Amino acid sequence: MNEELVVDGERVDRYANGTVKAVGHVRDGQLDGAWRWYRIDGSLMRTGQFDLGVQVGQWQTFDRTGRLVKTT
Template identity: 50%
Template sequence: MVQGKVEDGQPVGYWEWYRLDGTIKRSGHFNAGEAVGEWITYDQKGGVYKVTHRG
């Protein structure tokens, strides 16, 4: 499952991706369709696994 907002066909704002079991997998922000800022990847239990900074 994915949660986020689309404007003019582009992802914008905060987005979250979830595994089939409902735990969060990844989260991050988009600006006009481009990944920006801090992106977090989560482990199987929902704890922070990795943090990536995008332009």
């Protein structure tokens, strides 16, 4: 996995082929705020929130067609 070394601001992680794997914000080096994860085919896989590295709130998982399959 290719990750940008971001301490504060938007971070984009990519698969080896360059496709976006995850997008979100980092604050003080910790995942913070809304994050989205994608499959290698580009379809949205999961969304969730962090508060300085701690998972918070509702998390949603989607199938390859974009249908919501799980909320935790």
